[in-house]
Amino acid sequence: MNTEPIRFDTKIAVLLREDLEPWQRLNVTAFLVSGLGSQIPEVIGEPYEDADGVPYLPMFRQPVLVFEGTKETLKAAHARALSRALPRAVFTADLFTTGNDRDNRAAVRAAPTAGLDLVGLAVYGPRGGVDKVLKGARMHP
Numbered sequence: 081m082n083t084e085p086i087r088f089d090t091k092i093a094v095l096l097r098e099d100l101e102p103w104q105r106l107n108v109t110a111f112l113v114s115g116l117g118s119q120i121p122e123v124i125g126e127p128y129e130d131a132d133g134v135p136y137l138p139m140f141r142q143p144v145l146v147f148e149g150t151k152e153t154l155k156a157a158h159a160r161a162l163s164r165a166l167p168r169a170v171f172t173a174d175l176f177t178t179g180n181d182r183d184n185r186a187a188v189r190a191a192p193t194a195g196l197d198l199v200g201l202a203v204y205g206p207r208g209g210v211d212k213v214l215k216g217a218r219m220h221p
Contacts, residue, residue: 088142091210092116092123095157095217097199098148104199105220108171112202113144115169120204147217154198160213161203162193171200 094109117124117140125141149157161168174187174197188196203213 086142089207090123090142090205091207092140092142092144092204093147093202093210093214094144095147095149095154095201095203095214096220097151097154099151100199104176108200109144109146111175112169112171112200113140116167116202116204120167123204146220147214148220149217151198153216154201157203157213157215157217158196158198158201160215161201164205164209164213166203166205166209166213168204169202170196170198173197173199 092113094112096105096108100108123140123142124138127138128136130136158168158170170188172188172191174191175184176199178184178187191197203210205213
């Protein structure tokens with residue numbers, strides 16, 4: 081059995097706007113990573129099972145790194161993610177006021193790309209590319 085640590089050449093990262101309330105940070109992070117997991121099958125590992133044989137859903141195969149930054153940092157990271165064509169998910173401030181998926185999508189659709197009031201961004205890709213997208217952000221405490 082191989083016991084070497086697994087190293088990934090990819091990165092899953094979430095960037096949150098620094099002025100969010102704690103409950104908002106958790107909610108935004110959960111929503112954002114669900115987008116990556118639903119569209120990029122290779123980020124999902126194998127299902128889990130406990131010693132009694134009870135099955136559990138599979139989760140990401142690698143850590144999710146969470147960062148924070150200013151509104152300007154988030155806007156710049158979004159532009160860099162777009163220019164690199166990296167898979168991404170966005171969460172805008174408007175989504176805190178909607179109550180369902182249809183209204184969430186309509187709220188994002190109503191704003192031009194440059195006018196999105198971003199509070200969160202998830203991105204996946206090669207380590208170096210994701211690192212460049214996150215330039216200026218800091219690890220979430």
